[in-house]
Each structure stands twice: as C-alpha cells, then as structure tokens.
Amino acid sequence: MITIIGLIFTVLTVFGGYMLAGGNLDVILKALPFEMLIIGGSAFGAFIASNNMSVIKQTGGDLMSVIKGPKFDRSDYQDLLCLLHTLLSIGAKDPTELEKAIEDPQQSEVFAPYPKIVGDADATQIICDTMRSMIMNFDNAFQVEEMLEKQLYQMKSKSTRGAEALGRVADALPALGIVAAVLGVIKTMASIDKPPEVLGLMIGSALVGTFLGVYLAYGMVGPLAERVKQVRSEEQYFYGLIREVLVHWLHSHPPVMCVEVGRRNAPKDKRPSFQELDDAIRSTKKAA
Incomplete structure (x- = not known):
C-alpha cells in the first residue's frame, strides 16, 4: 500500500507543481489520450512480444504483490521453525517415521497445522526433497548445502522475472515517448501554414509525448519494478x-539448536523472539 501512496504523491507533486507554476493543464489533457495510446500501446505490445506467457502471467501476479507485500509474515516464520523442529525431532528418533511424514505433505498430520506452508509448493519441495536425500544417506553437509544453494538461486532467478520484464519496459518508455513526440512534430510540420498560436499548441501536444515517456519510466513503471x-x-x-x-542438522546438531540458527537468520522484522518460539514449540509438543 505504501507504494501506491508514493505513486499518487508523485502524480500530485508533478502536476500540482506544473499548475502552480502557471502551466495550462488543458494542453496535456487534450493530448493525453492519443499520446497514451501510442506510448502505452507500443510498450504493452513490446512487453507481450518479448516475454512468454509464463512471464506475462507472473508479472500480473507480481503487480498484485505490490499491494499485498511479501506473502510470508512473522507468524509464518514461526510456524516454519515449529514444523522443522517437529520433523527433525521425528528424524532423530525414527527415520522411518520421518519418511512417512514427508511422503505426502498434503495428507501428513505433521504438516496439517501449517496449511500456508503446505500450500506453498516451493517450501514443501525444499523440505521434503532434502530430507529424503538425508534419509538415503546423502549426509555430506557441504554437498547438500551446495545443492540447496543452486536450487535457491534458480528459485530467486525465476521469482524476479516479472520485475526484470517491468524494468525493460521502464527502460524503453523514454524512447517510446520520443517516438510519440516525433510523430507530433511530423503532424505539426504538415500544418506549417497554420497561425503561430495553432502551431504552438500542436508543438506543446507533441512534447507531451516526451514528458509522458520519461515520467512513466521513472515515476511509475520503474518504481513498480523495483x-x-x-x-x-x-x-x-x-x-x-x-x-x-x-x-546444521546434517552437522549433527540437536533440533533445538538447528531451529535457533534458523531463527537468527530470519529477517529482523519477521524474526520471532526466543521466548515466542520456545512457547510455540512447547505448544506443538503438547498438541502432538
């Protein structure tokens, strides 16, 4: 929501400053529909042409995330740590029971209290696939860490494709604004026999294209991409x-220590306190 407020603020300050300086808003408003059709239409067409359907759909979801923010909050981090503690505790006692717990997360009683984590395919895949590897005696901590690093890198690259696509649109908008302005100049030159006051309005309308291209790039689409x-x-x-x-579990640390390491690696604003996590783990044990 703060992003939307920022974008509205830029609109108010740009156009408000223009009007306070004595600018005539009628010139911009009359040219706006045609310039937006040229600039916005060509930008959208270029976006469609340069991306596959998967990226196009992802970008739509990314724009919604600007309003909603990150999908994981403080309680989700606490739930994840409680789930991992439960799984590691089961694995320390009986690997066979752990294998049953991770076989089908959708039906597992261990995962049942955490529907948001179960609903996230990436999270459950990382947990279950890595633990299956451990059960199969793939216990070299450095190899597992390298494997996870590669998997996380691929996930991050995929998750930012929408932002990169929006960034390319932002980079193209100033040039598309120039295209619209040049078309306006061509139109003006074709009417060179008109009175100066008419030519002035036509040139002003043409320059609206340059203004819109730069403004949309650095005042709208660029911030959204970032x-x-x-x-x-x-x-x-x-x-x-x-x-x-x-x-850390592969390094033979006890579950409680592994979870504490995870807690300290959580972002500060999403990190549960030691006492909050301890209470949550105790509650989970009692429920079990």
Whole structure:
C-alpha cells in the first residue's frame, strides 16, 4: 500500500507543481489520450512480444504483490521453525517415521497445522526433497548445502522475472515517448501554414509525448519494478531459512539448536523472539 501512496504523491507533486507554476493543464489533457495510446500501446505490445506467457502471467501476479507485500509474515516464520523442529525431532528418533511424514505433505498430520506452508509448493519441495536425500544417506553437509544453494538461486532467478520484464519496459518508455513526440512534430510540420498560436499548441501536444515517456519510466513503471524485486527478494529469506536449519542438522546438531540458527537468520522484522518460539514449540509438543 505504501507504494501506491508514493505513486499518487508523485502524480500530485508533478502536476500540482506544473499548475502552480502557471502551466495550462488543458494542453496535456487534450493530448493525453492519443499520446497514451501510442506510448502505452507500443510498450504493452513490446512487453507481450518479448516475454512468454509464463512471464506475462507472473508479472500480473507480481503487480498484485505490490499491494499485498511479501506473502510470508512473522507468524509464518514461526510456524516454519515449529514444523522443522517437529520433523527433525521425528528424524532423530525414527527415520522411518520421518519418511512417512514427508511422503505426502498434503495428507501428513505433521504438516496439517501449517496449511500456508503446505500450500506453498516451493517450501514443501525444499523440505521434503532434502530430507529424503538425508534419509538415503546423502549426509555430506557441504554437498547438500551446495545443492540447496543452486536450487535457491534458480528459485530467486525465476521469482524476479516479472520485475526484470517491468524494468525493460521502464527502460524503453523514454524512447517510446520520443517516438510519440516525433510523430507530433511530423503532424505539426504538415500544418506549417497554420497561425503561430495553432502551431504552438500542436508543438506543446507533441512534447507531451516526451514528458509522458520519461515520467512513466521513472515515476511509475520503474518504481513498480523495483518494489516487485524487493518483495520477491524478501520472500527468498523464508526458503533460505529452511536451508540453514537442514544444513546444521546434517552437522549433527540437536533440533533445538538447528531451529535457533534458523531463527537468527530470519529477517529482523519477521524474526520471532526466543521466548515466542520456545512457547510455540512447547505448544506443538503438547498438541502432538
């Protein structure tokens, strides 16, 4: 929501400053529909032409994330740590029971109290696939860490494709604004026999294209692309926490120590306190 407020503020300050300086808003408003058709239409067409359907759909979801923010909050980090503690405790006692617990997360009683984690395919895949590898005696901590690093890198690259696509649109908008302005100049030159006051309005309308291209690039689409990138990068901390916990478990640390390492690697604003996590783990044990 703060992003939307920022964008509205830029609109008010740009156009408000223009009007306070004595600018005539009628010139911009009359030219706006045609210039937006040229600039916005060509930008959208270029976006469609340069991306596959998967990226196009992802970008739509990314724009919604600007309003919603990162999908994981403080309680989700606490739930993840409680789930990992439960799984590691089961694995320390009986690997066979752990294998049953991770066989089908959708039906597992261990995962049942955490529907949001179960609903996230990436989180459950990292947890279950890595633990299956451990059960199969793939116990080299450094190899597992390298494997997880590659998996997380691929996930991060995929998650930022929408932001990169928006960034390319922002880079193209100033040039498309020039295209619209040049078309306006061509139109003006074709009417060179008109009175100066008419030519002045036509040149002013043509310059609206340059203004819109630059403004949309640096005042609208560019900030949106950057915010999407920030949101998706913040979400990667959630998956990185899983890596930290599981790698430390491979180093033969007790579950409570592994979970504490994960807690300290959580972002500060999403990190549960030691006491909050301890109480949550105790509650989970009592429920079990």
